[in-house]
Amino acid sequence: MSKVFLALQAVEETRAIIEAIKEDNEHAVVEQQPAMTRVTAEGKLVVNAQTVSRYVGRDWDPQEIQLVLISLAGNVDEDYDHFTLYWEN
Amino acid sequence: MTMGTKTRKKRLSMKDKYKYMTRLGWETTYQDMDDVFPEDTFEGIKIHDWEAWEDPFRMTMDAYWKYQGEKDKKLYAIIDAFAQNNGQKNITDARYVSALKLFLTGVSPLEYQAHRGFAHVARQFRGDGPRVACQMQAIDELRHVQTQIHTLSHYNKYFNGFSEWSHWHDRVWYLSVPKSFFDDARSAGPFEFMIAIGFSFEYVLTNLLFVPFMSGAAYNGDMATVTFGFSAQSDEARHMTLGLQAIKFMLEQDPDNVPVVQKWIDKWTWRGYKVLGLVAMMMDYMLPESPQSWKEAWELYFEENTVALFKDLERYGIKIPDCAGTVSAEKEHLSHQIWMTFYTHNAAAPFHTWLPDEKKMDWLSEKYPNTFDKYYRPVYEQWAKLEKEGKRYYSEMLPQLCQTCQIPMLYTDCENEDPMQVVHKMTTFNGERFHFCSDHCKNIFEEEPEKYVQSWLPVHQIFQGNCGGATLPDVLKWYKVEPGVDNFDYVGSQDEKMWKEWKGEA
C-alpha cells in the first residue's frame, strides 16, 4: 500500500481536524514540522465532518479544509460529510 | 445548513449538485463544434466521452468566493503587519533576500503564464468538467502572481534586485530558462499543456518548488513569504488533484493516448527538473539556515512520493519518466555546479552571490559526503584565494547554452561516473548544428525541431547585436540592471551595507 499524505498549516483551525483524524484513523502518523502539520497514512485517510464538528462545536463543512490545506498526495473524494484521500494500489 | 420546510424535497448529493451547477454546455448547431473548439483534436489525443471526467474538487463559485475571500483577508493582514513592523529586519541575514529575488524574477512570472495558459485551455476543451476545473486554476494562478508581488513589494522598497522583475524576465540571460519552459508549454496544444503544467509541474514537481522555498522562509524568519506560500499551497492542493484527474482521464479514454502521454511526461518532467536547478542552488547556497538539502528534498518528494503516484498509473502502462536515473545520478552535483556558474557570471545577474563560509561548507560536506570535499570545496578555496588578493573572479565570457533548456552547458557526465566532464550532445537540422546538455534535451529537440530552433538564446542574441550593444555595460543598460547595485557579490553590496547598519555593525 502506498502512503497518502496531507499537510496542514499549523493554525487553530487545524487542531480540530488533526484531533478528528487521530480519532478516526488509527493508522495515521502525525508529525509537527516548521509551520505545518504533516499526516501520513497507508492507503487511505478520512476526515469526517461529524467528528470535526464535535471538536469545533459547530457544523463544519469539509470544504473548509481549503482554508488550511498546504499539500496532499492521493486521490481525493469529498462530499458533505467527509474528505477522503486514497490510493488504489 | 438550513433544511427546507418541506420534507418531500430531495436532498442532492454533492456530486449531483455539482454536476447540475457545472454541466452547462451544449452541442452547437449553428456553428460546427470543431470550429468552436478548434484546438482540442490536432494533438491526436482521443476523447470518446467528455462526461467521464471526474471533478476533482466540487466547489461552486459562491463557495470559491467565500473561502478565497477569507484566505486573502488573513493573508493581507499578515502582509500589512509585516510591512508595518518592518519584518524584513527579522530575517537571519540579508543574503537570504537573494532567494526572494530569484523567486520574483523567475517564478512569479510563471504564475502569470499559468493564469493565461489555464484560461486558454479552459476555453479550448469541449468538455464542461475540465473547462470548469481549468478556469478555477486560471484565476488561482492570478492570485498567486499578485500575492507574490504584494508580499515582495515591501522587500523591493529596501533591497536591490527586485525593482525591474518584469523587464528582466523578458531579457536577462538566465531568466530565459524559466521563461522558455513556460513558453514551451503555452505554445503546445491544450492536452500537452495539461500534462506539462497540470501534471508534471503541479503534481510531480510542485512540492520541490514551493515547500523548499516556504520552509526556507520559515527557517530564515521571513513570515510574509511563509504566509503567501502556504496560502498559495492550499490552492496548489486543488491544482495537483486536477493534474492527476487530467492524466487519468486521458489515459482512460483511449489506449492510443498512452504513448503520447508517456512522451509528454518524459519531456516535461525533464524540462521541469532543469528549471528546478535554480531551486537546488537556492536551497543549498542562498539560505543562511537550510532546513534541508536539495538531495534530501529530491529523495523525499520525488523518489518517495512520486513512486506511489506512478504505481497508481502503472495499470495504464505508464512508467516513471526515463530521466529519473539521470536526475538521481546528478543529485550530489547539481546545486554546486549551478552556484559556481552564477558566482562566475554574477556581473550580468541582478542578485547577489557569495562564497559559502566555513559553517556552510561544513554543512555541505555533511549533506554531500561523496562530492563536496572532493570536488567543490577546492573550487571555493581557489576563489577565496583570489578574493583575498582583491581579484574576485568574474568571467568576462559568455557561456555556450543548451538549445532546449537554455542553461549554460554546465552539466557533467555523472551517469557515466565522469562528473567533471561536461556533456556535449549535438544534432543537425536544416543544415545547422545544434548543441545540447543531455540526451534528454536532444531528444526533445529532435521530436519538434521546428519549435526549438526558435529559442531566443540570450548569448546568441547579444552576439547578433539585439541586446543594446557588444559590451557588458551596454547589455546591462539594456537589461536595466544597475551595475554595482543589482549585481555582483554580496560582499561590498548596498544590501550588505544597509543590513550592517540595521544590525548596528556598520
Added chain:
Amino acid sequence: MSLDIKSVNIKPKRETFGHVARRIGEGKMASRYEEAVLDVQATANFHYRPLANPEFELYDVKKTAIVMEDWYKFMDPRQYHYSSYVIARAKQQEVAEQNFVFVEKRNMLETMPEEVKDLILNYVLPLRHYEWGANMNNLHLCAEGYGAAITSAFMFHAEDRLGIAQYLTRIGLLLSENDAVILSNAKQMWMDNGAWQPLRKAMEDTFVLKDWFELHIAQNVVLDAFIHPLYFNILEQELNSKGGSAQAMMTEFITSWNEECARWIDMTVKVASSESEENKELLNTWCKKYIDIAYLAVMPLAQKVLDNPEESMDEIKDALVTRLNKNGLNL
C-alpha cells in the same frame, strides 16, 4: 532576537517597482491594484510560435484590429486585483445566500403563481446556457487579449458569469424542489424552442469570432446590454406585480453586478475610442452591427416574457446607444 534600530536607518530606497514608477511617476506610492497588474504580462522575446496558431506570438497586439499605444490605459475603475475582487464577491454572495434563505424560510415560492414559475423555468432558466457562453467568451478574451489590465478584468468577468449561471441553476432547483428534470427541460428550450434560437445562434456566432476586441463588443458591450436589463430589470418589475417578487430577491446579485460592471465596460469603450479615429470607426461599425443582431435575437424572447416587448426593446436599445455615445461613439 531583540532589535533596537534607529528609525532613521529604515528609510525605503524606492516606493515601488521600476515599471510601475515609470507609469505613475517617481517617488509616488503605488496602489496594490497598480502593482498587481501593471506590466505583469510578458511583451518581448517569446521563444516559440504556438502550435495551434503560429501566425501570432504568444501575446500579440495583432490579434485585434484595435490599435493602442499603451494597453495599460485599460485600468479597471473598480481597481480589482484578485484579492479585492474575491473579497467584494464574498460579501455579495453572503447577501445572496441570505436572500435565498429568506425566500425558502418564508415559503415565498409557495405563493408564487404557477404561470410565473413556468415563465421562469422556460424563459429565464435557459439563460444559464447563455451565461455559460458568456463565461466561455470571457475566458477567450482573458487568454487572447493583450496586457494584464484588461485580461485580468476578463478573468473576473468570466468567473462572474459562471457564478451567475450557477445562481440561475439554483433558482431552478429551488422552484422544482431539486427535481433536475427542469434543467433538461430548460436545455431543450435553449436547443429547440423557436423563441430561443435567434439568441443561441447569435451566441454561437460569437464563439468563432477571430478579433478579440470585437468579441468583447459583441458579448460584454452589446448582447449583455440587451439580455440583462430585459431579464433583471424590466421583467422582474413586471413579475413583482404578478406575485413573483421572490425572483427579484434571488437575482439581486445579478442586478447589482450589472451596475458594477457597467463602469468597467464603459471605460473599455471610452479608452479604445478616444485613442484614435480609426479605433472609433471600428467600434462604431462593430456596435452598429451587434446592436442590430442583438435586437433581432432578443426580440422573440421579449415577446414571450414582457408586457410591452417592442416598447421595452426600444428603450433598452436607446439606453445602450446613449451610453455608448457618452463614451465616445456616434451611433
Added chain:
Amino acid sequence: MALVAKADYPTIMMDSVDKFHGNQLVYIGWDRHKLINSAMAFPLPPQMPFGALIAEVMPACYKDHPEFEKVNFEDGSVVWRLNNEEFTPDFEKSLIENGVDHKSLIRFETPHLTGINGVGI
C-alpha cells in the same frame, strides 16, 4: 517523429550565420577543467587563423584557470576534438579551412594536466 501542429508551422532559424555580421559562432571547451563552468561562445571571423584562436581568444577565457599557463599547444600533447570528433588543427590555416564552421564546438583535452585537486576541476 515529426512536430504535430494544427496548421502549417514555419521554420524560423533564429541563429543562422547571416545574422552574425560576418562572424560565425564558435564554442570552446576545456575537457575536465570544471573550474571554467562550461564551454564559452565566441563570434569569430571564419578567416581567423586557428593559431590566433589559441593566442588571442582562448587566453581571455582560460587565464582564469591556474593550469592554463602550463598548457603546451606546440608539443602535440593536446588532444583536439571538433564537434566531438578527434582532429588535428593546422594552426596556420583559418578556422573555416580547418573545418570549423558556424556553431562548431572545439574541445581540447590536456591529458597531463588533471585540474585542481587532481580531480578535473
